[in-house]
Amino acid sequence: MSQPTVSLILTRNPKAxxxxxxxxxxLKIAEEIGYRPNRLAQALVARRSFAIGVIVPGFDNPxxxxxxxxxxxxxxxxxxxxxxxxxxxxxxxxxLRALRDRQVDGVIIAGVAATTLPPSELEDLNVVLVxxxxxxxxxxxxxxxxxxxxxxxxxxxxxxxxxxxxxxATPIPAFRLRERGFVQAIRAAGGSIxxxxxxRAEASIExxxxxxxxxxxxxxxxxxxxxxxxxxALGAHKACGGAGVSLPGELxxxxxxxxxxxxxxxxxxxxISMPQRELGARAVRQLLRxxxxxxxxxxxxxxxxxxxxxxxxxxxxxxxxxxxx
Amino acid sequence: MSQPTVSLILTRNPKAxxxxxxxxxxLKIAEEIGYRPNRLAQALVARRSFAIGVIVPGFDNPxxxxxxxxxxxxxxxxxxxxxxxxxxxxxxxxxLRALRDRQVDGVIIAGVAATTLPPSELEDLNVVLVxxxxxxxxxxxxxxxxxxxxxxxxxxxxxxxxxxxxxxATPIPAFRLRERGFVQAIRAAGGSIxxxxxxRAEASIExxxxxxxxxxxxxxxxxxxxxxxxxxALGAHKACGGAGVSLPGELxxxxxxxxxxxxxxxxxxxxISMPQRELGARAVRQLLRxxxxxxxxxxxxxxxxxxxxxxxxxxxxxxxxxxxx
DNA sequence: TTGTAGGCGTTATCAC
DNA sequence: GTGATAACGCCTACAA
Numbered sequence: 001m002s003q004p005t006v007s008l009i010l011t012r013n014p015k016a017x018x019x020x021x022x023x024x025x026x027l028k029i030a031e032e033i034g035y036r037p038n039r040l041a042q043a044l045v046a047r048r049s050f051a052i053g054v055i056v057p058g059f060d061n062p063x064x065x066x067x068x069x070x071x072x073x074x075x076x077x078x079x080x081x082x083x084x085x086x087x088x089x090x091x092x093x094x095x096l097r098a099l100r101d102r103q104v105d106g107v108i109i110a111g112v113a114a115t116t117l118p119p120s121e122l123e124d125l126n127v128v129l130v131x132x133x134x135x136x137x138x139x140x141x142x143x144x145x146x147x148x149x150x151x152x153x154x155x156x157x158x159x160x161x162x163x164x165x166x167x168x169a170t171p172i173p174a175f176r177l178r179e180r181g182f183v184q185a186i187r188a189a190g191g192s193i194x195x196x197x198x199x200r201a202e203a204s205i206e207x208x209x210x211x212x213x214x215x216x217x218x219x220x221x222x223x224x225x226x227x228x229x230x231x232x233a234l235g236a237h238k239a240c241g242g243a244g245v246s247l248p249g250e251l252x253x254x255x256x257x258x259x260x261x262x263x264x265x266x267x268x269x270x271x272i273s274m275p276q277r278e279l280g281a282r283a284v285r286q287l288l289r290x291x292x293x294x295x296x297x298x299x300x301x302x303x304x305x306x307x308x309x310x311x312x313x314x315x316x317x318x319x320x321x322x323x324x325x
Numbered sequence: 326m327s328q329p330t331v332s333l334i335l336t337r338n339p340k341a342x343x344x345x346x347x348x349x350x351x352l353k354i355a356e357e358i359g360y361r362p363n364r365l366a367q368a369l370v371a372r373r374s375f376a377i378g379v380i381v382p383g384f385d386n387p388x389x390x391x392x393x394x395x396x397x398x399x400x401x402x403x404x405x406x407x408x409x410x411x412x413x414x415x416x417x418x419x420x421l422r423a424l425r426d427r428q429v430d431g432v433i434i435a436g437v438a439a440t441t442l443p444p445s446e447l448e449d450l451n452v453v454l455v456x457x458x459x460x461x462x463x464x465x466x467x468x469x470x471x472x473x474x475x476x477x478x479x480x481x482x483x484x485x486x487x488x489x490x491x492x493x494a495t496p497i498p499a500f501r502l503r504e505r506g507f508v509q510a511i512r513a514a515g516g517s518i519x520x521x522x523x524x525r526a527e528a529s530i531e532x533x534x535x536x537x538x539x540x541x542x543x544x545x546x547x548x549x550x551x552x553x554x555x556x557x558a559l560g561a562h563k564a565c566g567g568a569g570v571s572l573p574g575e576l577x578x579x580x581x582x583x584x585x586x587x588x589x590x591x592x593x594x595x596x597i598s599m600p601q602r603e604l605g606a607r608a609v610r611q612l613l614r615x616x617x618x619x620x621x622x623x624x625x626x627x628x629x630x631x632x633x634x635x636x637x638x639x640x641x642x643x644x645x646x647x648x649x650x
Numbered sequence: 651t652t653g654t655a656g657g658c659g660t661t662a663t664c665a666c
Numbered sequence: 667g668t669g670a671t672a673a674c675g676c677c678t679a680c681a682a
Binding site: 036037038039040041043044049051054058059060062065066068069072073076079081082083084085086095097098099100101102103205234237238241260261264265266 | 361362363364365366368369374376379383384385387390391393394397398401404406407408409410411420422423424425426427428530559562563566585586589590591
């Protein structure tokens, strides 16, 4: 019997009219010898690899670990492979090239500013951005500006008037949006946030430590600090512990993202929760939709709502606590 | 000019004798049109995909995130792609199949007991195990038994005599080895560790919380507890905080792995440090060696030394602290 | 219902 | 030096 006949049977092509006898014989033998089609060869002729690339900046940040995890799950369920690329600040292009050379059907880019990638490299490639809205590409993002608003609203409601903000010094738009949302809402409500209490830090725990030390040294020190992500918030938390500043008695601290570590520290970190796995999962679904031709590449920009999670680091400002208590 | 001629030039094949003129012309045009060879097609004829698979059980455990990160880095540098598979407790085989179908040149398996995978699936496949010594496959592992010894030595030296142990209830040998090393060393030194103070927990923070609550409720409660990994140690840490048990005054707590979170909690977690990124990096190097034919698949079993990191949760037992102080 | 022919993008082996 | 030709493993017409 010929090879294409076998192929017809094995691909379960519906319009194949095959003798029941041969079909069974083929299936049985295939089973016996443990035949498995070569996906590479399939990809070559189909001009589709059924693989996607995921570009992230280090999984040591649990945020991206979760995004990645969510992405991997739905990709795997859909039969797609995930090619992993972890980029530093500069080598994004190489990784992207490597992925293209391997004929990925599309890529998901998280935590790397799309603007730092030359558009020519993204051309005729299916792209979904995570956490960075864009007019050129599809994106799935948490609503960062709203997160900033929510942070402000929560702290204002507690009675705070003097605020600080710590934001990572990266070109990722999400952080700028959080900052903008926060500062706007604060100012609109008549709160104050001086330019020196608005500090940039490295996007890491250590960065948060350094930044918080700066804030603590300020005259007219803020009574509430919002951090653009939990990692720096935890650094800030640590710095307060080291400096003997009690949370939330002397200072309220609010993070953003909601990573697990946040509930390990004492007091537990209050934060604005972003749906991390969901971001990854949706990004892949969106990408698949584009691949299946169901969606136009640039049309979609999903925005997911954040959620306030009050734990132990936010409370009333010191001047509003009765002295007697 | 013919297509194979072009191929000869582009692959920089040294034994190609080509007219300088044509060569330059080809290179120039290739540059202009941005030609990039199709790695899939290359893989098809070379019968090598230059891709490896990495199987891990969830990156939400920072330990594996780091292993993965180390692995990705050296793979990328060597021009290999990394296909990611995150498996639950049961679907290891499917993922493995998917990877094979994509013709990966080899796989790295971390955190999934190789014994739960049918050997037939691993046959004629290059495998490197992370953190599980094996006589069948190459492996790279931290020295878990020694870690157990070191833990015991440290706590014994501080003066402890009554010990507890919390270990994840997974079939991963590393944890058994840590337990065995610990218990052996304790008993050899005349310390005691009752069977009820040797508890199994889910390999997560929550698991650690539950297990520690059990230990705290024991009559003749241990004065020092060793946890088989930092995640459960942090859970235990949290449980102590919740129960008002002061660390290390009333209880000494020692973890294993050394994940970053450990230095976020107060007091910071003492631990036995395992070289996580290094495990991933070495695993890939070993795999590549096998692929290049430099090493025999089953021969190598690298064992990396752990390191004691004393931070804030280990100290003298309560009965040895002078009451007056 | 089955077999034949062609091609996906490469590389390798030869004659020319 | 160069250019056919075959092969990698698979799929899709189309012809038998």
